[in-house]
Amino acid sequence: MSKTSLFFVFSLMTMLLFNHSGMSQKTKPRVVISTDIGGTDPDDFQSIIHLMMYSDLINIEGLISSPFGDGKKQDLLDMIELYEKDRPSLAKNIKGLASVKHLKKVCKQGAKPAAPFAGYTKPTEGSEWIIKCAKKKSSQPLYVLVWGGIEDIAQALHDAPEIEKNIRVYWIGGPNKKWSINAYAYIAEHHPNIWMIEANATYRGWFMEDENAPKNMSGAAYYENFIKGHGAMGANFVNHYKGHIKMGDTPSLAYLMNGDPNDPTTDSWGGKFEKINHSSRTIISGGSTQVDSVVAYGVIEWRFKGPELNIPQDSACFTIEIQKQEWPGYYLGNGVYGVRYSSKKPEKSSYITHSTISELNGLKGQYVSTAPWPGKLGKDDYILGKQWYGDLPNSELFLEDQQGARTISKFRNEYLSDWAKRWSFIK
Template sequence: MPKLSRLVVAAALTVALPLTAMAAPAQAHGMSHSPAKPRIVVTQDGEVDDMDSFIRFLYYANEFDIAGIVYSSSRFHWAGNGADVAPYRWTGTEWVDHYIDLYAKLYPNLRQHADGYPTPAKLRSFYKIGNVSNVSEMTQVTEGSEWIKKVILDDKPGPLYVQAWGGLNTTARALKSIQDQFSGTGAWPSIQRKINKKVVIYNILNQDATLADYIRPNWPGIRIIDNQSQFWSFAYLWTRQVPAAYQSTLKAPYMETNFLNGHGALLEQYRTYRDGKPTRGDDENNRWRPDQNLTYDVHDFISEGDSPAYMYLFDFNGLRSSENPTYGGWGGRFAPNASGWIDTSDVNTFTGAADRAFPQTRWVADLQNDFAARADWGVTPRYRDANHNPLASVREGVDLSVKAGRPVTLHGRGSDPDGDQLAYRWWQYTDAGTYGKAVDLAVRGSAVSLTVPADAQSGQTIHLIFEVTDDGTPALKHYQRVIITVR
């Protein structure tokens, strides 16, 4: 009997946890997963990097069930109240509508390359202004807070991912309105259970005080994916975080070729270092000035520090990162803590040292090439004239249960919608697996063989990544993550 017949395909233990088991995130590491598109609410504060993150987001809008686009404030930007609070670095609220108008020009082309792009009208219907008058302001009931409240309380099942690109004050106001309405009523316990089960916050930095002062004390059961450091590798300080070997896709020649030149009016709005394009209301942010920031070339990447909030949910690439924050993917990798998960370290393959930025930076070339392809889609009306992702698969499946000491052979396969030539690679994502040590891999073409180590303990996991890369321009990838659970 072939050795492969002894493999038992089973869901990894962490994936099998139901969402109801997640009320105590410090004790349970999984996140239940649905094949449906992830449902999201974006909250942002109008910083330059929010604008760039929003441009990329529009090119990937087909990958989400978008439930809201809400303007909040932060400690970096607020509108003022026309009386005793003056505006600070305020960029206005009109730019979101303007970017959606520019998306409308791309929309007919984008639809030729992938299904599911929302209409411009639908996107506009989701755009609401929240609590913007001051940093941490959550006393006012706003259109944005009421919208988030409605989405949280609706009958659509979770998870609902609320992304904090800026402050969490509008989200906090929505939760406070729910608390004010239901606290002390007979419905309150069930409302709390529903929200704890449903809502997941992806927090970028701590951009106001409402998470610490209101949300965590009053809603301790809400799970929080907390990105406090990994985002810097895709933000203003990227030259300090991204290894030199990975920086080429963030440098001016790549940016100009793939995004800034000849890719339509939306990407003409994309901000880069020293580009000579000031941001109305935020002129004191001088990164646009050609005579400043001379360590960067004109048109070097500037920042998309908020993009990891939605790239975490990119399941189309096969990395399965949304199944469990500890798995890692284009939106970073996280370790459990008392309120959910906090960003953690991977071993930097260039230095051999633990590096808190590396869970993000290891993917930077792949995610930039992927975005470059979508930038092409926006200005290419015929499918055959652009590049599209290949498809990877593994014959034996992606969740296997294998006894310690047993051999395993996995057969990867690839196909390409454009007929491109394909290259294959297998590698172990050692940091993501709970076995935690390197395993010898014998790779033959698109197949890999290994022996599950004899010292592996029952329940430990080994994560293998199968990559398929096409030879198109830009070169695109698709992955399959195989999780071997020791039994």
């Protein structure tokens, strides 16, 4: 055999081994989506439409409905039916789109109520599905993109802690962290070594426009110019925010679409992040005042003294009201009552408690939360491992008071233009 032939055979064997190992650059990421679609924020309907239109780029292994509010698995199935009508047009131009049958098969119901102080409750269909997917034999990690509460992740980690090494989580935090604060606290304390992108503010660059935003894509202009009249999904899109682009959860998918998914510290359509070694937490015994400064997006944990009652530990028995919203507080035992909260942005605010327990009723206080997050290391902070990433703190990357948002907004023309091309395929 000639040297040329030997070289050809060697090259072919190398290529086959390379592809078989799953290391080819064309390998699709394995993805599970946890969404609060149908819950408190309608932007997930927009994000699900976007997801299905780009389903050729990823392997969707699960779609989990984990809403705060009235959302349910049926909301996912309803959106898939719209996709079914438009898929033939898309498929003429895009190869490898997810099948309707497959998408319906992997829809699961996740947790609806927020976790109690412990951070977990009982398994759900969604949490069990995360465990099943994470335990599949694969050379690839499982990306779990969390668009709402993180309860199903916390439950899955509690029930099967060994999956920690197999999953990568990109969580849209901020307001979701407020509602999911106990599940978050459980993960930060008990699974600090998980691979986690905690995007508390960066994601807002997807819909907050900087000074370079193209005018034909601003506000409702994008819908009028690129979506209107394009199929069943286009007709549905205007029902959510009147067609204005929000889709605050889509950056988690965009992170996998354009950039290096293995390195969150590099540029991507889903933002750029830095490694953080702690997550801010402030424990306040008794009340707080405006001189009590905490870090925005951090965990505030108030602990109040009250009577020793014969009620189950971790029982919700009071609420704390902040900005006309209420969070449950719990009996921790030994006459101690606790409640957690996280501000979704820098803010100055106050609180009042409500309870049938007289000692816990009508307690008032204030606090000030400041940026950047996670701030300087404090004595109560959660100590994190080497794979936890947060919003970049650089002042020049803020959009208004949103930390790191410019790392996404600068790509606005690119990602919306790319999407516009796909809309044009739907007749």
